Amino acid sequence: MKWVWRGLLAIVALLVAAFLIFRTPDTDAAEMRAKYGGPPSQFVDIGGGVTVHLRDEGPKDAPAILLLHGSNADLHTWEPWAAALKGEYRVIRFDQVGHGLTGPDPQHDYSRDNYVADVRQVADKLGLDRFILGGNSMGGKHALAFAAAHPERVAGLVLVDASGGPMLEDKGDKARKDSGGGNIGFTIAQTPGINLLVEQITPRGLIAQSLEQSVSVKSVASEAAVDRYWELLRYPGNRRATLKRFGYPYEPLTEGEIAAITAPTLILWGEEDRLIPLAAGQWLAKTMPNATLKAYPQIGHLPQEEAVSATLADLGPWLTDHAPAPKPE
Numbered sequence: 001m002k003w004v005w006r007g008l009l010a011i012v013a014l015l016v017a018a019f020l021i022f023r024t025p026d027t028d029a030a031e032m033r034a035k036y037g038g039p040p041s042q043f044v045d046i047g048g049g050v051t052v053h054l055r056d057e058g059p060k061d062a063p064a065i066l067l068l069h070g071s072n073a074d075l076h077t078w079e080p081w082a083a084a085l086k087g088e089y090r091v092i093r094f095d096q097v098g099h100g101l102t103g104p105d106p107q108h109d110y111s112r113d114n115y116v117a118d119v120r121q122v123a124d125k126l127g128l129d130r131f132i133l134g135g136n137s138m139g140g141k142h143a144l145a146f147a148a149a150h151p152e153r154v155a156g157l158v159l160v161d162a163s164g165g166p167m168l169e170d171k172g173d174k175a176r177k178d179s180g181g182g183n184i185g186f187t188i189a190q191t192p193g194i195n196l197l198v199e200q201i202t203p204r205g206l207i208a209q210s211l212e213q214s215v216s217v218k219s220v221a222s223e224a225a226v227d228r229y230w231e232l233l234r235y236p237g238n239r240r241a242t243l244k245r246f247g248y249p250y251e252p253l254t255e256g257e258i259a260a261i262t263a264p265t266l267i268l269w270g271e272e273d274r275l276i277p278l279a280a281g282q283w284l285a286k287t288m289p290n291a292t293l294k295a296y297p298q299i300g301h302l303p304q305e306e307a308v309s310a311t312l313a314d315l316g317p318w319l320t321d322h323a324p325a326p327k328p329e
Contacts, residue, residue, distance in 0.1 A: 024202045027234045029103075036076070036228065037101045044094075046121040053101035054094035056126060058086035063155070063323035064128050067093040068119070070137025070161075070301075072242060074100030074232055077136065080308040081315070089319070094122055096139070098241030100232050110245040115142045116149055123153065132323050134158035136304060137276065141252075148257045156322040157265040158315065159284065161273050161301050164253050168279040202239065204230045216272045216300035217307070258287050265291040266318045268311050270299035292318070 037043070037053055045051050055075055065085065067078045075093040082091045095102035097118060098110055105114065119142060123131065133154050135143035140162020147154045207230040211221040233239060265288050269281035278295055285293035294314045299307045 024200070024204075024234060026236045026239075027231050029236055032231060032235050033101055036074075036232065041101075043101075044122070044125055046118065046125050048121075049106035050097060050118065050121075051102070052094045052097075052118070052122060054092060054122065055082070056090070056092045057082055058088070058090040060090060062088060062090045063319075064090040064092060064126075064131035065158075065319075065323070066119070066123065066128065066131050066133050067091070067158075068096065068133070068135035068139030068142050069093070069099065070135075070139050071245075072099065072229065072233060073136070074228070076100075076228060077302065077305060081304055081312065084308075084312050085319075089323070092122075092126060092128075096142070098238055098245055100238075101235065103235055104237030104241040108241070108244055110241060110248060112142065112145050112251050116145045119143075119146045120150060120153075129153070130155050132156045132158065132319070134160065135162055136160040137301065138163055140164055144253055144258060144261065147261045147263055148253060151261070151263065154263045156318075157261070157263050158318075159265060159267045159281075160304055160311075161269055161276050161281070162267070162284070163276055163280075165258060165280055165284055165287070166252055166255075167250060168277060168283055202230070202234060207233065213274060214301040215306055216270065216298055217305075220302060220305045255287060258284065259289065261288055262290055264318075264322045266315065267291055267293040268303050268314065269293065269295045270301060270303045270306065271295050271297045272299060273301045275301045 033043075040055050040057055042054055042056065043051050044054055053075065067075075067081070069075055069077045074095050078091075078093045082093065085091050096115060097103070097105040107114075119133070130153055133143045133146060134157070135141070137160075140159045141164030143157055143159065144162065144164040147157055204226065208221065208226045211226055211229055212218060215221055233242065265284075267281050267285050267288075269278050271278050281293055281295065285291045294311075296303055296307045296310055299310075303311050
């Protein structure tokens with residue numbers, strides 16, 4: 001019996017040692033703000049104890065475009081678009097709760113309705129009455145939900161590989177997943193038991209692999225980008241928020257809700273998206289009454305970063321039609 005107890009103690013000691021060796025602690029909030037929250041960043045109190053990290057660039061009297069990032073991303077994903085558009089448009093992007101430098105929601109509420117309420121509060125705080133609303137992935141779901149709840153505020157929608165509709169899976173997408181081509185980070189975060197380790201043990205290599213699996217243009221998964229994803233995921237409270245968020249059942253809008261959205265909509269999609277297949281974009285284009293779909297070959301889940309020139313070439317004329325910039329006097 002003594003040897004049994006000694007063996008158990010040895011195993012416990014090994015587990016504790018492994019935990020201490022592989023543990024990746026939270027990053028320092030002040031250091032992260034200094035690194036990722038410099039000018040033109042602002043930290044804006046929108047009520048309810050939430051202070052969002054946002055960037056508001058371009059002429060304040062120009063048509064406004066508000067952009068929402070995807071799951072486990074942050075406002076920096078829109079940097080290429082913001083740089084190109086801020087000369088003529090007011091471009092606003094912010095870290096949604098549980099992400100980036102905004103950090104966790106004080107009430108630990110990661111429901112779709114709460115994200116929609118935050119969009120409204122940001123818009124109200126910045127004095128936006130009617131604006132173009134864009135979103136990638138999870139941000140696309142929140143954009144759709146906001147448009148359904150507040151149609152009078154939305155001049156147009158830009159959906160980039162957006163969730164929010166039914167979870168469709170085409171044959172090519174299933175084959176990629178079956179061959180290990182899915183996203184390992186999302187898989188682990190949704191696996192009961194194993195996901196509990198993520199709050200304390202989050203290797204940089206896991207984040208690198210997850211980002212690389214999300215894109216087809218591998219240069220997007222640069223060392224700096226992986227560092228940003230890894231460090232901001234470990235911003236205090238964000239890992240716990242991620243686990244709470246992934247614990248929610250997927251909550252799509254109904255077909256009726258999506259079909260009732262009449263705002264002009266531009267749908268942009270990477271044909272090689274391994275997370276949300278092109279079939280989902282095609283379904284949205286067929287269901288929404290005023291939608292146009294543009295698809296990009298050899299592009300994955302982040303067309304706004306993987307196909308900057310191509311997406312802007314499609315976005316520019318659409319904005320001219322639906323959010324014309326004021327002509328100089």
